[in-house]
Amino acid sequence: MDAADIAAFVAVAQTTSFTRAAEGLGTSKSNVGKAVQRLEARLGTRLFQRTTRAVRLxxxxETYLLAAQAALDGLREAEMALAARREEPIGRVRLDLPAGFGRLLxxxxxxxxxxxPKVTLEVALTDRMSDPVAEGWDIVVRIGELAADSEMTVRKLCNLRLxxxxxxxxxxTHPDIQSISDLNSHDAVIFKGPTGRLRPWTLQDGDHVHSISPTPVLVMADGQAxxxxxxxxxxLSQILDRVARPHVAAGRLRHVLPEADVPGPPVHAIIPVGRRMAAKTRAVLNHIAEALQD
Incomplete structure (x- = not known):
């Protein structure tokens, strides 16, 4: 059933005139007449009594007019609600965050x-490489450089240090650490990335940057673990500065050889490309960006 035909019928019923209905709808009297005829044919009944001087239901x-007006009013309300949602952050936002970094947020x-308060969050904390489009995520936050992808909108959120x-x-309970060479006599906790590769330690040694692969006593594939x-x-483990900071402040961790810190990977937000970013998604994205800038 064509909503335009129903709208034409309602306009004729309200104005009691095919001519005035056509003027109000911005179309011709002939088009309005055909719309009403199609509706009558579909319903199998006459909706108007027509004379040369008057048009009456x-x-x-009359029965159909009540239902048609209610239906059109419902559609208008739905359109207004959808328009409001485009402007006001309302609804669910699905957010995929790295395990350790996500807890920071x-x-x-x-x-x-x-x-x-009208935004609902669905959050996953995982270090696996999810597919934003296939899995229906609104925002995916990833740490590291990204390959170009025409299906994604990418926004850089911040830089990190390791x-x-x-x-x-x-x-x-272990020997003091005064230099990088002292690390050889210490236990190492190493991170294994999604590719299965153990992540080496990258360390600043004076004017040079060294990459070392200590023998691990423990290998973890989960950032929070x-x-x-x-x-x-x-x-010892090499941890992102923003992730370690609250644990240092709480006395759970100590920073070792801070002069050996190196620039870490960037943090990006990935958003599947659409015709227009929803207000709810933009609000969450901007809020996360502001939090990381702070």
Whole structure:
């Protein structure tokens, strides 16, 4: 059933004139007449009594007018609601975050709920490489350089630094670390990336940057698990500065050889390309970006 035919019928019923209905709809009297005829043929009944001087609703026409007006009013309300949602952040946003880094953003997401109470978040904390389009994510945050992808909108959120960290308990029971060479006598907790490759430690040594691959006592494929293992005294690990910062402040970790810190990978937000970014998605993205700038 064509909504335009129903609108034409309602216009004729309200104006009691095919001519005035056509003027109000911005079309011709002939088009309005054909629309009403199609509707009558579909319903199998006459909706109007027509004379040379007047147009009146039949009994069936009066019954159908009540339902048609309610249907059109419902459609208008739906259109207004959808228009409002495009302007006001409303609805669910699906967010995929790296495991360890994502926990860093949880306080920011809590303040986002206060700022936009009509936005609901669905959050996954994982280090696997998800597919934003196939899995239906609104925003995917990834750490590292990205390959060009025409199906994605990419926004850089911040830069990170990499440093060595260990628990106070571990450092208090092992030899002092004064230089990079002292690391040879220490236990290492190493991260294994999604490709299965062990991530080496990249360290600043004076004017030179060295990449070393210490023999691990523990290999972790989960970013948060690596942090937990380091806090629990398994050894030293190389951790992103923003992730380590709250644990250092709480006394759970100590920063080792800060002069050996190196620039880390960038952080990007990936958004599947659409005709227009929804207000809810833009609000969440901007809030995360603001939190990382702070």
């Amino acid at each position: 039949t009994e069936d026409g 949880l306080p920011a997401l809590a303040t986002l709920r206060q700022r936009y 440093g060595l960290y260990a628990s106070p308990g571990y450092l208090d 690596l942090i937990d293992a380091t806090i629990n005294g398994f050894g």
